Amino acid sequence: MLKLRSSWLRAAAVLLRPSPASAAAAAQPRGHLSSGPQQKDTTFYELRTYCIRPEQNAAFLKLTNEKIHLRTAHSELIGYWSVEYGGLNKVFHIWRYGSYSQRAGVRAALAQDPSWMSEYVSVALPMLTSQDNEVTYLVPWSHLQQPPKEGGVYELVSYQMSPGGPTVWGKDFRAAIGAHDVPGYGKVLAAFHNEFGLLNRVHALWWFESADQRADSATELTRIPEWWPQVRDATPTFTCRWTVASADDHQLCFWLAVRSSATHLVSQQNQLMFPCRFSPLK
CATH class of the missing domain: 3.30.70.100 (Alpha-Beta Plaits)
Structure with a gap:
């Protein structure tokens, strides 16, 4: 020893x-x-967290599974998770954008997409208690x-x-x-x-x-x-x-x-x- x-x-x-x-x-x-996170690449990642009404958790996940294709037709989804430990009735997802102008265009297009608005947004929003987002860059390394x-x-x-x-x-x-x-x-x-x-x-x-x-x-x-x-x-x-x-x-x-x-x-x-x-x- x-x-x-x-x-x-x-x-x-x-x-x-x-x-x-x-x-x-x-x-x-x-x-x-x-000295900053952006580096030379304009690509950024939006981290989103949604808190779901407890009684609506299963219904929200089912709806999202059925309708997520309407959202991914507009921009790239990196990952979508259900939080098991460290939070309850929460989902976390990551979206990639090449620039802020691209994201603005995506948001405008989604607002004008009748299928997305009627089949998903109008149904999903009452199931949520809060939404939060952060805009991030990959660290340089x-x-x-x-x-x-x-x-x-x-x-x-x-x-x-x-x-x-x-x-x-x-x-x-x-x-x-x-x-x-x-x-x-x-x-x-x-x-x-x-x-x-x-x-x-x-x-x-x-x-x-x-x-x-x-x-x-x-x-x-x-x-x-x-x-x-x-x-x-x-x-x-x-x-x-x-x-x-x-x-x-x-x-x-x-x-x-x-x-x-x-x-x-x-x-x-x-x-x-x-x-x-x-x-x-x-």
Whole structure:
């Protein structure tokens, strides 16, 4: 046990020691990511949340399943989910637009679509208690991905970060997401940054094989190692090898990354969701 502990402390020292290149780079004032979420791409993603009257939940999902084709004829649906944990009688969906003018054109066309208005909107609206939306961009290092296979569950984790934007906390946030995105955990499909809605808010969309797999892997990944108290107060400037094969190396990287990211975190929340049968992301 003493030999194992000492080997981990040596490994921690290596990971915590900044490389000459990183030390030189740290001496130069610079932003780690762009100063804003938009980047050069005008594509954005609208995240919508609808709260449904409890007695109308099943009827709303049935109606949407039957009539969603009227809506997707106008713009691209990325995914549509029913919230199972972290909220009740809620649906969450993501729509992609190439520009604000495209979205404005879509909304105008929908308002003039008699089938959409009479067969869906007029029936669905009385079933809802509220609607909310956020306009987001993919963070600069993220790309929207497909899950490894169909089926499974999705987790949306939302983080309220301190003011300043990605230039302030982007590098640490990316490291924290990367620390979770390891073999045996889940698969991060996208990370979004709010443009409208709560500012300095980011979302990570995850896929897991099942709710139990998510619970088991989260428990294993977040267990506090016995050596952590001896390295937790070390300098936060470190170079971590995300390709290491050892599960314990992954755990060390996880705790170091989470420690750095937590200094910028104001609050967070999550919800576990099941894809609807008509959802493109399943």
